[in-house]
Amino acid sequence: MxxxxxxxxxxxxxxxxxxxxxxxxxxxxxxxxxxxxxxxxxxxxxxxxxxxxxxxxxxxxxxxxxxxxxxxxxxxxxxxxxxxxGRGVPQTRGVVAPRRGRSRRDLRPGVPDATLVDDQAWRRAVRAAASAGLSGLNPWDEPSPALQAALAVHLRRHRGLSAAEPLLFDSSRSSIAALCWAFSTSRSDGRTPSQIQFHIEDPGYRGALLMAREQGLDVRFHPADPDGMDASRLGDEPGIVFITPAHQYPLGHRMSVDRRVALVEWARRTGSLIVEDDYDGEFRYGVAPLPALATLPGGREHVAYVGTSSKSVSPDLRVAWCLPPGELTRDVQRWLAVHRRGPSALPADALAEFITSGAMDRHLARAARVYSDRRSKLVAALAEACPDLAVTGVEAGLHLCVLLTDCDDESVVAALEATGWRARSLSSQSAERRVSGLVLNYARLTGRDAVEFAHTLGEVLVRHRPRKPPSMPPTPAS
Missing domain, CATH: 1.10.10.10 (Winged helix-like DNA-binding domain superfamily/Winged helix DNA-binding domain)
Incomplete structure (x- = not known):
């Protein structure tokens, strides 16, 4: 306790x-x-x-x-x-105060429950990494060979990515920026960045949008479809497509196999790049895993697979990885060397030990069971307290969406915050097509908390939904 x-x-x-x-x-x-x-x-x-x-x-x-x-x-x-x-600064040297994470009442997406990580296994991994001493090398020039080898095995076993040679980054955003720059440099055919189209779903991941705009790309928004990105809407010009097919961010849809195949075929035909962000694809609930786009025919030549430890373990590791198509590898490495955005050696080597010792597999199995239970309790609580709300994205990941069709989600978020609950508005993740709703992270939500939150949300919605006018009695016939 x-x-x-x-x-x-x-x-x-x-x-x-x-x-x-x-x-x-x-x-x-x-x-x-x-x-x-x-x-x-x-x-x-x-x-x-x-x-x-x-x-x-x-x-x-x-x-x-x-x-x-x-x-x-x-x-x-x-x-x-x-x-x-008073809580003063402790004077005892060598004693580190335990860290506190987010409040359990903070349901904004992006943070897993780090307390599910086996403390003893993680400490053993850190001790093993520290025992190697300091290398004196730049992590962006000489990335952790131990983590690259461990990830190669992990990605083959869990995502079907054979012969993987991942490049290491400090975040998935850094890898997306590197891929945009590399494509603009090597496959631009003389076009300026502003002439290269960057396709993204709306609502979608704002971090990818920011990276594309920093590179000066021509951003094209596409409505988020329950089946995933529709290649028939992309045109014939070579460009970049950013997708989160395992659990679309933020609506949580899973991209269908047909749409996956069609998108890879489009990229092969047009010479385009697909950035597949598998940010929380480790967690699925009662559904079969769908193939990573990079494993489909032609995928390795046109798909860059991006992953991160932020959702599977903890964001404070700041470790991410990318498997770019072979033709872009050298340019992505150049971007890394210039911008120096590789992960620090100690957390990278510790994660490598955590994976190779088998602790990662045990952690993922345990976390999936816990998250599945917490997801089910939140869905059940919402169904009881707010039965008319549509809920999406429950088959995978660490968050779900509640759609609000008849009220302003920012007002609902502000009202929830006044009661001590924090959530993210769905409209804040929209660019051109404003969708009202709530993005809710259930990773740290207990069953009792789920019931309390659902009832609080129901009370807030009563105050913020427009009142229906009273029905008039029928006019008697003359």
């Missing part, structure tokens, strides 16, 4: 953090001092001192025969930053 607690002050702060995050709410009963002592390894006397401090500050109250409960108003106080004592 409370990992990393080593004393009464840690226990006090951990309980207040759980109150602030909504894990504990006003009126909840806290486990007894005996149970917490067993869970944390602290002495019972230490736990009792922590309870006394919490009670003195008004966060908990003890009633004879009823145990210790979270006091009324404790949630509001904890979220306002109240604590039992």
């Amino acid at each position: 409370l990992p990393g607690v080593t004393g009464s002050e840690d226990l006090v702060n951990a309980i207040i953090d759980q109150i602030a995050d909504g894990v504990l709410v006003d009126g909840d009963t806290i486990p007894s001092s005996r149970v917490l002592a067993q869970q944390t390894g602290l002495s019972r006397g230490t736990v009792v001192r922590a309870f006394d401090e919490l009670a003195a500050a008004g966060f908990v109250s003890a009633e004879h025969g009823s145990g210790t409960k979270v006091s009324a108003g404790a949630t509001q106080a904890a979220r306002a930053g109240a604590r039992t004592r």
Whole structure:
């Protein structure tokens, strides 16, 4: 329940953090001092001192025969930053305070639940990486050979990408920028960047859009289709197509096999580049995996496969990879050398050890089970509290979309934030075709939180949806 607690002050702060995050709410009963002592390894006397401090500050109250409960108003106080004592900078050298991630009430997409990573396995991987010492090499010139080898095996086993030789980046955005530049440099046929078309779905991934605009490309928007990008709408000029076929961002559609084949054939016929961003393709729920575009006939010559550890493990690793078509490899490497956007060696080597030890496979299997359960609980809670809402993107990934057809999503997001919940508006991911809705990340959402959020959303929608005029009685016949 409370990992990393080593004393009464840690226990006090951990309980207040759980109150602030909504894990504990006003009126909840806290486990007894005996149970917490067993869970944390602290002495019972230490736990009792922590309870006394919490009670003195008004966060908990003890009633004879009823145990210790979270006091009324404790949630509001904890979220306002109240604590039992000032939190100064610790003076003990060599002691690192545990990091806190996002609140569990922050449902904005992009962050997995890093607590699902096996701490012991990850620490072993870091120790193994650190034991090699410092290489004295630039990571953009001499990327981690251990991670390249580990990824080659991982991508072959999980995504069917044989003979993979991935290039390493610090983020998927960097790899997208490198691919845009490389295509503009080597396949432009004398055209300026502004004459090279960049096709992207709308709503779509804003990071890719920003990279294309930084390169000065001619951005063309296409409506996001449940079956995926329609190659018949792309014309005959060579260009770049950016897609997220495993779980379209943000609507969550899965690209059909027919559309995948047609898009690769279009790229082969026109000499174009497809950027396949497989940002959260590791997670699927009750559906068969669809082939990566790079594995289709002609795919390796025209598809650049992009992946990242940000969703499968944690974004703070800052490790991503790209498998560009052979003709673009040298230009992508040149971009890396100039912009110096490779990952740091220590997290790259640690991730390599994490993969080769088998810990990554175990982590993905466990995380998929947990995410599937959390997704199901959120879908069920939404169906009960808001039965008229359409939900998309539930077959894969870490987020889903709730479509709002009759109210302004930005107003709904602001109203939710006033209640302590954070979400991302779907319209903020739209460029030309404004779609109203919410993008919700369920990676860290407990079942109780899902029910609370769904009921809160229902209450917010009652206030923000236009009221229907009362129906008039029929006019009697004359």
